[in-house]
């Protein structure tokens with residue numbers, strides 16, 4: 001049963017949009033930069049969304065009011081999490097049809113299924129995804145997750161780190177920040193070689209073009225969601241060229257947004273890690289390169305209660321792939337009916353807003369918020385003893 005919504009609940013998916021600004025304010029920028037391709041991530045109402053980046057962008061395949069979305073459940077707990085979302089969507093009569101692809105990183109790469117899945121995302125433009133395993137040995141295949149991001153050029157990984165209104169203990173209160181992470185280059189270039197035996201060189205690639213677009217994305221995200229500060233995280237004191245380029249490009253972009261009132265500062269990644277666990281409330285929007293973003297999302301997840309609570313999405317000019325913002329396979333708890341589906345469910349709520357299905361997003365968000373606020377039904381990661389199924393049923 002869906003809850004009576006007359007009680008004013010603060011929708012989980014809207015918490016990052018707490019200070020929304022009108023779109024007009026966001027577009028009133030001087031300088032040669034165009035607005036980066038910002039989607040309606042984290043907004044309660046589409047009226048505050050910025051215009052789509054490219055005129056060709058279509059939010060998914062829609063026939064007779066039904067949206068078709070590609071679903072890749074992923075390895076480990078992926079199927080259990082995806083089933084929770086599907087069950088809740090069915091109960092709420094959400095007009096979404098799934099095109100599901102059970103890809104796995106544990107088995108030999110299934111080229112045919114991978115191609116079908118990529119074609120499906122290209123057709124639908126929107127996907128919901130769990131996490132795929134990657135072997136650690138250099139003999140194993142390369143990461144399917146990284147392939148997907150690069151091939152679709154979904155360059156802006158966006159994670160929302162936030163204290164939810166539940167009863168589990170957390171070290172800090174009032175944590176609410178976003179991590180905007182460059183998703184397609186940096187340490188994940190996959191370029192490694194052995195010039196002589198016993199020596200490996202791994203290339204970290206930083207380009208002005210990709211840094212500029214992620215920095216613009218971060219500022220536009222801040223504007224659209226009423227956030228006040230963007231912090232660039234780097235290690236420019238050591239990697240003077242690579243991280244130096246990242247920092248200087250962020251500074252240039254920041255200058256073009258001066259009139260918008262968004263503050264800008266920067267921080268070295270080691271200090272940022274310490275500040276995140278000691279004074280997380282100083283952060284509003286973090287912009288960073290690929291690996292730092294991954295590590296900081298994990299630190300962020302830990303301070304709010306774990307990977308089961310962090311939603312996320314990856315945006316590019318043409319595609320949006322929604323997946324948990326702190327990415328783990330969870331092989332250790334696979335098949336135990338104990339994983340927390342909140343991260344994937346919140347990601348799917350953001351997906352509904354992206355599709356313009358705000359009523360459905362609000363209903364599910366309010367139900368989820370009620371269950372979390374009551375904290376009577378909690379999975380073991382939050383100190384509870386309930387199952388994934390119990391939690392799903394409670395939200396329904």
Ligand SMILES: NC(=O)C1=CN([C@@H]2O[C@H](COP(=O)(O)OP(=O)(O)OC[C@H]3O[C@@H](n4cnc5c(N)ncnc54)[C@H](O)[C@@H]3O)[C@@H](O)[C@H]2O)C=CC1
Pocket residue numbers: 076077130131132133134135145307308327328329330331332333338339340341343381
């Ligand atoms: N898609 C991606 O971008 C990423 C993929 N991976 C892949 O995942 C594999 C395993 O990753 P690890 O880093 O070892 O982490 P892991 O999968 O072992 O997860 C870390 C811990 O978080 C817990 N956890 C994760 N999600 C949870 C949930 N929803 N509810 C409750 N507990 C949850 C797990 O049970 C585990 O104890 C890696 O080998 C890699 O291939 C890892 C990082 C990112």
Ligand SMILES: O=C(O)CCC(=O)C(=O)O
Pocket residue numbers: 132133134143144145146294327
């Ligand atoms: O694909 C993987 O196995 C790891 C990807 C990863 O670390 C990430 O989220 O960036």
